[in-house]
Amino acid sequence: MGELRRDPIVGRWVIVDTDHPIAPKDFQYEQYIQKGGVCPFCYGNESMTPPEIECFREQATAPNTPGWQVRVVANKFPALQIEGDLNRRPLGLYDMSNGVGAHEVVIESPYHAKDIPDLLPDEVENYIKMCGRRAIDLAKDKRFKYLMFFRNYGPSAGASLEHPHTQIVALPMVPKNVVEEISGAKSYFDYRERCIFCDMIRQEAQEQERIVLENKFFLSFCPFVSRFPFEVWIIPKQHSGYFCHMSNEEMRALAAILRETIAKVKNIFPNLSYNYIIHVAPINGDTDIEYYHWHIEFMPKLTQVAGFEWGTGFYIDPITPELAAKYLKS
C-alpha cells in the first residue's frame, strides 16, 4: 500500500509510492538540448538587454559592454513595473490593484552553455553574492513586501531563454504560498517555541537517510514530504531568515553545495530541466524571523502535474525520498 505523508509546515499531503518504486531509468522526461542562436545574455550582446542595474566586471570596462562576470538587468518583459502606486480598489466583490513591483534578471555568467555545475566554484560564489546584493538593494523600497528569487532551467521548467539566468520579482504583497509557510511555521513556534526548520534539520541529521550532502554551513536533503521525485532542499544549519545576511565563508559553502547538488541530480538525469526557488522571510513588515528559516527548494521536471494535483494540492511521488537520496549519494 502507498503511504500518505503530511508536510508539517503547510499541511500538504503527498501520496508516496512505497510499493512499486520507479527506477531512475524509467522516468520519461523531456531532454533539454540547447538550440543556440543569437542570445541577448551573451558576451558582446549587452546592448540587446535593458541597461545594467548592477554588475561584477573587470576594472576599466564600461557598463553594458563585455568584461563582466555576473550581470543584472531589468526584465525586458516585466510581469510588474517599478513606477506608480498600488492603488488597491474593489470591483464589486473582486479586488484589484496596479501591477507595481520589480522584475530583474541575474545573468549568472557569460557562458551560454554552462549550467551551475559547469561553472567554477568562484563563479557560482559570485552569482550568489550578486543575488544577496540585489536583495539588500531591493528591500530598501518600502513598497515591496516580498522578494522572490527563482530559476527556470530548460523549456519544461518554463525557461524562455536558454542562457542560464535567475529571476527576481519584488512583490507589493506577501504571496499566498509564503503566507501559508509563515503561518505553519508560526503555529509550530507558538506551540514549541522552536523553529520548525531547525527541528527538521535535527531530525534529518539524526535519521541520515534523506541527506544528500552536508558541509560546515549547509545541508542538502530530499524532504520527507517531497512533492516531486528527486526534490532536494538546501538549508543553512544555522537559523536565519534571509540569505542576504551570509558571510563570505557561508556564501562559499552555499556555492559548493548548490553546485554539487545539481551535479548529482544531473548525473542521474542528463539534460534535465528544473526549477529552484529561494524561500526567504517577507521584508518591510512585521514577520518575526525567529520562526522562519530561509532555504532553497530544488524541483526537477521529471513528472507532470495534472488535474489531481491542481484540484487537491495533494501530490503523488512515484519514488520515496529515502530511495531518491540513496541514488543521489551513490
Place this chain on the structure above:
Amino acid sequence: MGELRRDPIVGRWVIVDTDHPIAPKDFQYEQYIQKGGVCPFCYGNESMTPPEIECFREQATAPNTPGWQVRVVANKFPALQIEGDLNRRPLGLYDMSNGVGAHEVVIESPYHAKDIPDLLPDEVENYIKMCGRRAIDLAKDKRFKYLMFFRNYGPSAGASLEHPHTQIVALPMVPKNVVEEISGAKSYFDYRERCIFCDMIRQEAQEQERIVLENKFFLSFCPFVSRFPFEVWIIPKQHSGYFCHMSNEEMRALAAILRETIAKVKNIFPNLSYNYIIHVAPINGDTDIEYYHWHIEFMPKLTQVAGFEWGTGFYIDPITPELAAKYLKS
C-alpha cells in the same frame, strides 16, 4: 501597466497583462495528435481493465464485454487503495498514514477518438449521470471525506492513456486546496450571510463581459481572476453543494453547456490539451453546504507553470478574461 487581481475566495493574486494582450494565434502549445495503438478502454478490450464497478450497457449483454455506453472500472495503478485503515501516526515531527482511498476511472464512451464535443448530447448526459451515481455510491463509505472528479485530456495535461476518461479519487481527508476554498467561502458567508459563488454569478450576469454561454440552469464564464489564459468555469445558477443532486433536466443542461464550452475553446485552439476539475463540497463531515457551491474549473494547457508560480502561488495571465470571453463568444 499590468493589473493585479485578487481571487475573493482563496486570496490568490493574478497578474493580468492588460497592456500587451496576446492573440490566440500567438500561443505556442503542444498539439495533441493521437497515436492510436491497442487501448484497454476500447470496445472489445474489456478484459484488459479491472472488472466493471458500474456500467450503462445494452440489456442482455454480460459485464466486461462489449455493449456498453459508459463504463467505470478501478484504476489499474491506483494512487490509493480501498482496503485497510488510515492509521495516522507520527514520525518525529512528520505525520503519515496508510494510503487508503478509492481510485476509479470513468470511460466516457467506447470511442477512442471522440472528445466530449464530438459526442452526442445524450452520450455526454450519460457520462454525467454516471459520475453522479459514482459520487452517491462512494459517499456511502464513511472513511471518505472528499470525492475529487477530474479529467486530464492530452499529454500536456498529464493524460497517460489517449482514450478519453475521467478519474475519481476518494480521499480520506479534505485536501488542502478544498480546505482553502471552503474557508474563504465561509469567511464571506459569515460576514455577508450569502454564498460568495451566488454573488459572483450575480455580478457576472450583470457585467456580462466575461460570460461565454448560458442556459436555463448553468453559466459558463471566464473568471475575473483567471489563473490561466482561456480558463472557464461552469457553474449552476441555483445554489447547490454537490453535482450528484441534479435533476435529469439539469443534467441535460450541464451536458449541453459542457459540450459547447469545450467546443468553443477547441475551435480557437485545435488539438488542445486541457484539464477540468469538478469542485464539490466535502462529504461525511460537518461542512455546511450553505456556503459552498459546486462548479467545474476548465483549464486549457496553453502556457507553462514555472518557478514564479511554484514559489508564490501568484499566476501570470497573458490575456484578460474579458478578452478571452470575447474570443470565445465570437
